[in-house]
Amino acid sequence: MKARRFLGALLLAAVGAQAGELDGEQAFAACAACHSLAPGAPHKVGPNLYGVAGRRAATQPGYRYSPALEASGLTWNRGTLTTWIVATEALVPGNWMLFHSPLAPAEVPRLVDYILSRQPEADG
């Protein structure tokens, strides 16, 4: 019994998601139609997000951003990505990402961690 509880706790710690919640990769299903996370994959309706951590907003070559996002001065990090996902329009009014987050509050940080983990150095 003890062992099973221990196993359960270990699994949850490793996965970060509790039963009834989505992990980061699952939550990315709400993003995946518009954003690729694979290195070198083409932009879709939204830009490729591989390596987005620490990048200034609206600076990916080959993608046409809204003037609103270009003028935002944002740099993508845990804080800005979290706000962008849950309150896109409030963060950058008039941007072109038509998105309403279907995620539970606890799922958003996991999604952000998942996106931020897709970095060249994290791959090594």
Place this chain on the structure above:
Amino acid sequence: MLNRRQLLAAAAAGALARPLAAAPREVLVLGAGLAGLAAASLLAAQGHRVTVLEGRRRVGGRVLTLDAVPGHPEAGANVIGPNYGRVLDAATRLRVPLRVPPANLDSGYAIDGHKIPADAWADSPFNPLAGRLRAVPPARLLGPVLRDNPVAAGPDWCSGAHDALEVAATDYLGQRGYDAAALALVDANNSYGNRLADTSMLSLLRVGANFGRAVAMGQPVREVAAGNMRLPEALAASLPVPPVLGARAVAVRGRRDGVEVTLADGRHFSAEALVCTLPVPALRGLRFEPALPAAQREALVAIAYHKVVQGHFLVREPYWADSGEPAGWWTNGPLGRLFVRPLPGGERYNLTVWVNGDSCDRYRGPEAAELLADDFFRFNPAARGRAELRQVVRWAEEPLTGGSWALWGPGQVGRYFEALQLPGDRLFFAGEHTARANPGMEGAMESGERAALEVMRRLA
């Protein structure tokens, strides 16, 4: 099944992405329109066993390409906006070729039967508009109020933050200088209410905001080259299990460990979760046990659907060329709007008569097609012998649809938007009427995606 040691090793290595969702579960989806197919695709990709039940003998729902008419015109969803990310991604993924649609021919205005070329509108004696609205074309009469659209850059239209806009469009516009003549013209071809007085201004501003954002992107709209219905067909074909056609659900019963659906033909299907994507009028014919919550039942009764009648003509000769008149028309008469576009590589044209709202009531019953053709040839006498009515589609009279899309009356967004999609324990709702960020085809797919996430959570 992994043993404990393997689990521990995998967990320690961080290699086990999601042990709880790994076991495939049974999921049912009602409706093989874009919402149901989007939900089914995502759930199948998660490894779940998904069965889609479709009442019609075809997939696509309100995506309906008239394949029997040359030029295969669209009778349902017709435009893929540049920001329709899910639709465009599905088309790319499934190799469904898209194209920029051929432009419609120029159109003029017909007011009380008087035909006015577009460039003569402002000075025409038949233009009933006054003051600053006089030079505004009838099709763009909402333009002045959309210029400072409070929904364009602000909280979501359905967030409850826009209660002040949940008024009758006639009142809102009336307070902004639209007189009776102007309101009548807005009412004539209003796509978001059967009557303008029953239309929430919030609904019109929502659509205006979406349209404005799409236009700002400066990219063309698209359509599926071989007909929009090829996209839901491709989605259906990509599922591990094809949708069950002719499977009209009549009852949904909650069980302790799942959900059971009964079809009109007596067959039963069971699963651990159900995504119901039927439009509201079809939902009314479904028996739920236990009953849905009272707020949801009230919403299902209250929400009306938009009436659209389309008459699809094939034009063999450009009958408008003799007179120099435009081919297309925006009218305040029974025919609504006439859109004309050339068929590729020939002299022929598709002409769509598009009637909105209560004007559709004229074309009910078995004589509808004959009456519509009579009205058309009376309006365009030169078309006799050169155009023929090939197909009439009446969305409000389609029993499995009951209209083209959900309408929001004054106060109804706040009162019913959330109630319409209240999830049950194992019952989840999707469909265009539950979409938040996007309208149309993209809204349908967005809603299916959201419901799929709800199921993934429930089965995790």
